[in-house]
Amino acid sequence: MKIKVCGITNPKDAKFAVSLGADYLGFIDYELSPRYIQASDAEEIIAKLPVSVISVGVFVNKPLNELKKIQYIFDVLQLHGDEDMAYINELDVEVWKAFRVKDEESIKEIKAFDVDGYLLDTFVASQYGGTGKSFDWGLVGSLVEAGVDKKKIIVSGGIGPENILEAVKTSVFAVDINSKVERMPGKKDKKKLKKLFELFRDSLKKENHEGLIT
Numbered sequence: 770m771k772i773k774v775c776g777i778t779n780p781k782d783a784k785f786a787v788s789l790g791a792d793y794l795g796f797i798d799y800e801l802s803p804r805y806i807q808a809s810d811a812e813e814i815i816a817k818l819p820v821s822v823i824s825v826g827v828f829v830n831k832p833l834n835e836l837k838k839i840q841y842i843f844d845v846l847q848l849h850g851d852e853d854m855a856y857i858n859e860l861d862v863e864v865w866k867a868f869r870v871k872d873e874e875s876i877k878e879i880k881a882f883d884v885d886g887y888l889l890d891t892f893v894a895s896q897y898g899g900t901g902k903s904f905d906w907g908l909v910g911s912l913v914e915a916g917v918d919k920k921k922i923i924v925s926g927g928i929g930p931e932n933i934l935e936a937v938k939t940s941v942f943a944v945d946i947n948s949k950v951e952r953m954p955g956k957k958d959k960k961k962l963k964k965l966f967e968l969f970r971d972s973l974k975k976e977n978h979e980g981l982i983t
Contacts, residue, residue, distance in 0.1 A: 771943035772969060773825065773923065774962070776804035778955040783814050785959060787822055789966040793943065794818065795847065797827040798839075803954035804947070808839045815842065825865070833859055847888060854882060865923065870904045876911045887917055888945060891926035903927035909939050930964040937972045944969075 774786040775795030783794055796811035797804045808826065815824045826843035828836060830850035840846060840862050848857070849867040857864050865886030868879050879887060889912070891904040903926050913919050922941040929949025936944045950965055952958040 770937060770941070770973060772966070773943055773945045774950070774957070775825070775827065775925075775945055775947040776802075776951070776955060776957075777811075777814065778804055778806045780814050780817065782957040783818065785957065786962065787818060789963060790970070791822065793823045793825050793845070795825040795827050795945070795947075796843070798831070799827065799829040799849070801829075805955075808842050812842045836860070845886070847886075849890075857882075857884060867925070870908055873908070873911055876908055876915060879912060879917065880915050884921075886921050886923055886942070887912070888923040888925055890945075903932065906935070906939050909941060930961055930968060933965050933968050934972050937969065 771792040772790070773793035773795055774791045775797065777783050777786070777794050777796055786794060796806050796814070798808050798811065799805055811824070811826065818824065823844045825845040825847050826840075827847045827849060830852065833856055836846070837859065840860055843862065845863045845865055846860060847865045847867060852866070857866065863885045865888050866882050866884045867888040867890050868875065869891065870876065870889050889904065889909065906924060909922060909924065912922065919940065920942045923943045923945050924936055924939050924941050925945035925947075927949060928936050928944055928946050933944070946965060948954070950957055950961040
């Protein structure tokens with residue numbers, strides 16, 4: 770399982786997350802987000818990252834012509850708005866589509882998309898993301914049963930040190946971490962982030978060990 774630290778706004782947080790073992794770093798280019806960072810500023814941070822770290826640009830209903838001009842700054846584009854397949858097919862890099870999960874009905878709607886990654890977030894009517902709340906992770910199983918490859922699913926929403934062990938049990942491709950490891954929006958809390966990574970690594974080691982025993 771991989772781990773993505775999202776809402777990166779400064780080089781110090783980026784460097785610290787990488788030192789802990791983050792596989793992905795997310796940069797939110799959405800002006801209404803308290804974690805907003807311009808793509809050009811994100812590019813400066815990305816240029817100093819190890820090549821092994823994958824950068825993810827997060828966008829919400831960005832005009833297609835504008836996104837096409839900056840898409841190559843990032844390794845992955847994460848779309849959190851109302852973008853459809855016609856929009857997605859115009860892009861030339863890996864695309865993760867975010868879906869706000871509410872119930873079984875919302876799971877059915879996800880099947881209409883053919884993307885590289887399915888990021889499952891919590892449904893809140895007034896927000897596109899960053900809610901700090903978790904959804905029913907049992908619905909991940911419903912999505913897999915509907916035919917979506919588990920290796921393409923990313924679980925997001927309200928994941929912190931207090932529930933990272935439960936998130937790991939979903940056995941999806943990756944977990945997305947953001948607000949629960951902050952001291953304020955856009956500024957990571959080193960102690961919380963370190964604690965989360967320690968629990969995350971220990972949990973994976975335990976799973977691998979048990980797998981070898983069985």
